[in-house]
Amino acid sequence: MNFVPYFVFLAIILMFIGAAPGGTGGGIKVTTVWILLASFLAVIRGRTRVISCGREIPLENILKAVALTVGSFMMIMLFTFGITLFDGGISFMHILHEVVSAYGTVGLSHDVTGRLSVPSQYILVATMYIGRVNILLLVAALLGGDRTSYIRYPSGRLLVE
Numbered sequence: 464m465n466f467v468p469y470f471v472f473l474a475i476i477l478m479f480i481g482a483a484p485g486g487t488g489g490g491i492k493v494t495t496v497w498i499l500l501a502s503f504l505a506v507i508r509g510r511t512r513v514i515s516c517g518r519e520i521p522l523e524n525i526l527k528a529v530a531l532t533v534g535s536f537m538m539i540m541l542f543t544f545g546i547t548l549f550d551g552g553i554s555f556m557h558i559l560h561e562v563v564s565a566y567g568t569v570g571l572s573h574d575v576t577g578r579l580s581v582p583s584q585y586i587l588v589a590t591m592y593i594g595r596v597n598i599l600l601l602v603a604a605l606l607g608g609d610r611t612s613y614i615r616y617p618s619g620r621l622l623v624e
Contacts, residue, residue: 471556478567479535481594489594490567491535498528527599534598539566542590546583553578561587566594 481490501515502525513520543562547555557573564571565587576587593601 468556471560474571475560475563478563478569478571479539481567487595488568489591490563490569491532495528495531498524499532502528531597531599534602535566535594538590538593538598539563542566542586545586546579549580549583549586550578562590565590568595 482488484492505513557575561575
């Protein structure tokens with residue numbers, strides 16, 4: 464049985480998670496994963512508040528963790544698709560590994576980077592920059608600062624399945 468694809472997939476997940484806060488690594492941080500895990504466990508247990516290590520996690524942090532994870536995942540998929548368009552002859556898993564490695568500023572490679580076309584290499588450079596800076600910070604810098612709204616809307620309950 465060939466275990467190599469499983470190890471590549473595990474490496475991709477670990478590179479996506481990245482480093483601890485304050486570190487120089489990119490990707491989503493381990494605290495973001497912790498908040499997502501604590502939120503998941505709170506939902507499973509039927510709780511309306513997320514408690515971790517004797518502290519309540521504010522809704523703002525939970526929303527930021529979800530937005531950061533979804534935004535990071537979308538960027539990785541967009542960059543992987545872009546490189547696949549330019550260099551379709553390379554395995555998808557190898558391209559995904561390169562993109563996640565660049566996003567997490569890890570430095571691991573399947574010896575694919577040297578075989579990429581110039582536009583794909585520029586995509587990897589952008590991936591490294593965005594992964595290190597953080598997608599939310601980059602979008603906030605491009606779109607403007609905090610726009611506090613003083614308008615309150617009525618809340619509505621949606622069925623989430």
